[in-house]
Each structure stands twice: as C-alpha cells, then as structure tokens.
Amino acid sequence: MRSPFDILEAYERRSLSHAVQLPGRQFAEDIWRGVGFRVGQRRLVSDFREVVEIVPMPPVTPVPCAQPWLLGVGNLRGNLFPVVDLKYFLEGTRTVQQEGQRVLIMRQAGGDVA
Template identity: 50%
Template structure:
C-alpha cells in the first residue's frame, strides 16, 4: 500500500503542492548546475539543427494559414494562435529555397521577435537535446554560406550532427524582416 493512501484528501493535496513548489520554475535545475546546455532539435530539409531551449517558446502542429498577398514566397501566411496573428515562415524555403513538404511530422516553432512572435515551419522536431561544454568545444565551423550567419558551429550528438542555430540572429536578419515583395 502506498504511503499516500493513509493521507486525507486535504493532506494529499498539501503533499502535491509541496512537491510542485520544490520543482517550481524558479528553482535551478540540476542540468544547469552541471554546465550542460539544453536545446530543441529540429530538421529543415536534410539538415539537423538545435536551438537554445530559451529561444523557442512553443511547438505547434501546423494550424490553418491565411495567405498574405504581395509577400515573399517563404512567408506562407498568418496563423491565428489563441487570438494572436502569427506570421508563418517556411524555414526551408527561406534558408535553402526549398519548400517544406506537408507532413504529419512538420511543426511550427514559435519564436519571439521584436514586436511579436513568428512561426517557423520545420520538417520535424526531435525534442530536447543536451550537450556539455566538451561537446561544444569540439564543434566544427559551418561551411554552407547560406547558414554561416545563423549557425555558429556543428556538433556531434550521438550519431547525428547538429548545427547550433541562433534564432535571435535569424529574427534580426534584414532579409528575414523584409517579408514584402
């Protein structure tokens, strides 16, 4: 029998509250204290990337989009996300001039930018990735000229190589900010 079975409902709720408070957002996580870096892994075309977990606000299945006339081809339209209009960018088309195919795995990464939020369509999200300083120190420089302004280096995590992709550099890029034709 569980030790919680002997508690009254009120005592059980108080126990859950204490447990939740012990793991509150303000409490430092042990991952950070060990010098580990956390990011969200995703795929655009054939390339795998990882961005800092603090740079991506939310992951969504691709919502219905409304076309925006007179926009760059990589601006797919705007989405209504809980009452807020969010521009949806095909990241594959922006980076490589290759349209991201519609699939069950495609996701919209919501990223904050000056003046609001932008959604970035990616082929697939791999979830959280963690690396230590040693893995980051052994990273190799990005060679693709289309990516060097956004990818600081490429790191090996297990069998997969990930480009460290800076969302903050992306949303500040003049060509990214100019979505009108």
C-alpha cells in the same frame, strides 16, 4: 462522529508522514538546453529560451504580395505569428506538407508572443 472531510484529512496526514521526498531537480545555469529539428537535409538546434511552443501546423492565412517563403499568418490562442517555410528560405525549395507536421514558434527580438 467524524465527518468524511476529517477522515480524509487524517488519511492525508498519515500518508504524507510516510512519503519519501524526491530529490530536487535543479538545472545548472552553465548547462545549455535546446531543441533539435530538421529543415530539409540540415539539422538545426535552438536554445529553449528562444522557443515559445511546438504546435501542430495551424490554419494559415496567406498574406498578399509577401515573399514566397512566407506561407502566411497563423493564430495561436489569439496571437498572430508569421509562418515561414524555412526550407524555402534557406534552400530555395518548398517544404512538402505532411500529416503531423509541427511548427516551432520562436521568440524574436522586437516581437511579442504570449
């Protein structure tokens, strides 16, 4: 008598013998890939190699005596990162906080992000 495991293993072998392989997805090194985003009226892009993650706006802890465009410090799985109002930094007007807003977490030379 065959065990349930033997029956499942045989079923998997039969299924895989009929499977069609999908074509491999390879990205050419010379093709640029990035993410687009908007800051005020400006449309900007960043290379994927510079982007760590895009996350919902985290709770932000203000930093005393910081520049006005620095909203504070956010925490992503135990890693602290500065939260910058890029619109205020570039254009001098604050970003209006809205539901569903996202934060683009970037790599920066000299900084570590896990």
